[in-house]
Amino acid sequence: MHDLRAIRENPEAFDRGLTRRGLDPLSSVVLDLDLRRRAAQTRLQEMLARRNEAAKDIGLAKKEGRDVQPILDEMAQLKERLPQVEEEERTLGAELDTYLASLPNLPADDVPEGPDESANVEIRRWGEPKPIANPKEHYELGEKLGLMDFEAAARMSGARFTVLKGGLARLERALAQFMLDLHTAEHGYTEVAPPLMVRDNALFGTGQLPKFAEDLFRTNSDHYLIPTSEVPLTNLVNDQILDTEGLPYRFTALTPCFRAEAGSAGKDTRGMIRQHQFWKVEMVSITAPDQSEAEHERMTQCAETVLQRLGLPYRTIVLCTGDMGFSARKTYDVEVWLPGQNAYREISSCSNCGDFQARRMKARCRMKGEKQTQFVHTLNGSGVAVGRCLIAVLENYQQPDGSILVPEALRPYMGGLERIGMNV
Structure with a gap:
């Protein structure tokens, strides 16, 4: 607002x-x-x-x-x-x-101007893509291993769903646990287990409603399935007056996310890139107004650390004015290298929303000893999307025989398993 x-x-x-x-x-x-x-x-x-x-x-x-x-x-x-x-x-x-x-947030002064993603600006890269002879895409690898089943998912749920089995199901769980442990133990986030269904006021507060109603799944009890845990995590402070001495608040959560993908017909129809249901570790920060720019840089670094620990090459870009989300005033996208697609694809999007969401939620803060309040600033970022990270691991760690090496950072979460092979 x-x-x-x-x-x-x-x-x-x-x-x-x-x-x-x-x-x-x-x-x-x-x-x-x-x-x-x-x-x-x-x-x-x-x-x-x-x-x-x-x-x-x-x-x-x-x-x-x-x-x-x-x-x-x-x-x-x-x-x-x-x-x-x-x-x-x-x-x-x-x-x-x-x-x-109905009007989007205004861009920060340092956001590059442009009509679409073609005007986004790369600001850094990390890691060098490893040469892989004839790299396969994740769905080819998963199906050949017998551990990724799109047909079974389609029979029960339709398109844009996936069944993972055995080693890949465990790898997905390991990735999520690794991210949560990293963000809570090293990055200072408080883990939260939020509701997966919210009412319309919560979605209005974070900007999904009324503009993006078609992208949401609504229940017959007038609840909505969350499209991201940004919604419940940010709404933890709705209609509250916070003490600035306790800020910033930093929250993280692992939840399934549900999106209708109404505007993505024909996009990424193969595989797990764009699903109706997927797991994501989210990061949300609530800050005083003078803290949010530094917090934005910090949050982006937290997302990048996930990929660094997993040895996944990536690049970070700042989105231009025409490519930013509705509630954002500035956004960094982290794009991971996918050798099967020979391209970098988004795996985390970290946004500073300024006081835009706080005004909609009536979330304020007050300096000690002062009567006057001011709106807090809110930030959110993927820390990171678990399904897309699984894709990146499969494609970057694929072996000539079709097996997948398990990154060292994940092996403690996999019972010491070093390689995922046929039906393993």
Whole structure:
């Protein structure tokens, strides 16, 4: 949500941010709605004040022996008009709130400008891709091992689902446990086991609703399956006033995520890249406003450390204005090398949302000894997507005989197993 006062004071900056996002300048629309609502509020306040004065005038008129009928007639008119003005004020307020809620966050000043992913900027790389003769993609490797079954998943659930078995099921579990241990023991995150179903207010708070309703799975009890644990983790502070001395809060969680992938028809239809259900380790930070930029760099490093420990080459890019998510003001994507695709693919996206989500959630903080509050800043990042990390391990550690070497960092979680072969 946007700061209405800031739009009033500097509409040019608001329009400039929207233009960088590829949108038309819209401050005039916002300010027109705001002006009409404030005018309705003023009329309502004046009418309520006059009603109170008229009640006093009746008593005074009776005391002085004057005719009270004109005052009674005026009060009758006020009584008739008040509900109309109240409804007008409510309608304009709801229209303004709905309009503001539909607009994305404004990009930070240092975000590169561009229309789409072609304008993203690479800022660093780590690791060198190993030469692999005739590298296979993960689904070829998994199916040949007999440990990845898309047909069985399709029979029971349809497209974009996978059944993992044996060594690959255990490898997925090992990856998740490794990430959780790393983030909690070394990176200072508090592990959380959150609800997997939330109500619409939680999704509104983090920006998934109302704009992205088609990407969500809704139950018949008016709950939604979480598309990412960013939603419940960030909402741990909704409608709260936090003590800045306790910030930043850092949360991590391993959860399944559920996405309809409504806009991805024809994209990544083979394999596990884009699924309706997948596991992800998420990182969320809640900070004071002056902490969020440093926290953003730190969070991105935490995601990168996962790949470094696993020996997976990657590159980190900063997304341009046209490629950022709805709630983000700045985003770093970490892309892991997939030799089977001969390409880098996203495995983590770390975003600083500033106070955008906090305004929607009414999440504030207060400095010690001060009465005035300010909105917190929220950040989220994949730490990392477990399924995509499994893909990266399979493709980067594939052997000529089709087996998969287990990265050393994962062997303690695999009972010492060094290699996954046929039906192992």
